[in-house]
Amino acid sequence: MELQVTGKTALVTGASGGLGAHFAGVLARAGAAVTLGARRADRLDDVVAGLQAAGHRADAVSLDVTDEASVAAVLSQRRFDIVVNNAGISGSGMAIDMPADEWDRVLATNLRGSFLVAQGAARAMRDAGSGGSIVNIASILGLRVAGGVVAYTASKAAVVQMTKALALEWARFGIRVNALCPGYVETPINAGFFASTAGQALISRIPQRRLGQEAELDGPLLLLASDAGSYITGATLAVDGGHLVSTL
Ligand code: NAD
Numbered sequence: 001m002e003l004q005v006t007g008k009t010a011l012v013t014g015a016s017g018g019l020g021a022h023f024a025g026v027l028a029r030a031g032a033a034v035t036l037g038a039r040r041a042d043r044l045d046d047v048v049a050g051l052q053a054a055g056h057r058a059d060a061v062s063l064d065v066t067d068e069a070s071v072a073a074v075l076s077q078r079r080f081d082i083v084v085n086n087a088g089i090s091g092s093g094m095a096i097d098m099p100a101d102e103w104d105r106v107l108a109t110n111l112r113g114s115f116l117v118a119q120g121a122a123r124a125m126r127d128a129g130s131g132g133s134i135v136n137i138a139s140i141l142g143l144r145v146a147g148g149v150v151a152y153t154a155s156k157a158a159v160v161q162m163t164k165a166l167a168l169e170w171a172r173f174g175i176r177v178n179a180l181c182p183g184y185v186e187t188p189i190n191a192g193f194f195a196s197t198a199g200q201a202l203i204s205r206i207p208q209r210r211l212g213q214e215a216e217l218d219g220p221l222l223l224l225a226s227d228a229g230s231y232i233t234g235a236t237l238a239v240d241g242g243h244l245v246s247t248l
Pocket of ligand 1: 066088109185
């Protein structure tokens with residue numbers, strides 16, 4: 001079975017940059033008609049234009065995953081075969097000083113937002129009798145912890161558990177729900193940190209002794225999104241150079 005999604009429709013949330021824009025490109029190149037969502041749709045213009053110029057089918061929607069009305073406006077109108085719940089924020093700060101608002105903000109985006117999008121997408125899939133694949137972008141920080149990101153780790157752990165619960169409930173509709181847990185992936189935003197002493201120390205704790213590259217998420221994403229993964233649901237797939245099995 002090839003890792004192709006030809007003829008499928010796909011939605012990627014938080015797609016104006018970073019991994020979301022990358023995932024949209026991966027799905028488009030694998031044959032999907034891709035809809036990119038972001039709070040400000042104009043921020044998607046360049047990515048969408050680039051995909052269209054390369055001969056792919058792509059469009060943009062305004063989508064704030066924390067806003068129930070915004071999610072409903074997209075997902076009550078359109079059905080997607082594939083949904084990538086990518087929008088996320090990291091938040092920061094030590095737990096002892098963390099304002100409740102900061103906790104709420106991270107959970108609202110990463111957990112509640114992922115739930116709203118998954119629920120809206122699943123309702124449309126169920127109503128159409130089409131089934132589908134939902135890929136929740138969690139993190140290795142949903143499976144282990146680090147300091148200074150308590151809300152993020154809690155939110156991603158909850159996304160992993162939500163993924164399993166949704167997979168259980170929605171298998172009857174032919175909907176698969178899986179979690180992709182990237183480890184530390186090199187992006188322009190984090191390049192500065194990983195060049196620092198602290199960043200190099202972190203890399204030395206990854207068994208493969210290097211950061212992941214965005215392209216190393218392509219196969220795992222397509223496995224979960226495409227029919228190649230037709231019997232995979234409720235799974236948690238870590239792509240982390242062995243970081244989760246680093247020695248204690
Ligand atoms: P990023 O900050 O570049 O991208 C996150 C995107 O989500 C941004 O485009 C942002 O505008 C969008 N977003 C935030 N709040 C939103 C909302 N309310 N509605 C819609 N969009 C919203 O970060 P990234 O590194 O590309 O991360 C993408 C996903 O991958 C996140 O869920 C993140 O937790 C996860 N992740 C990233 C890494 C990594 O190494 N980059 C590792 C593990 C997990």
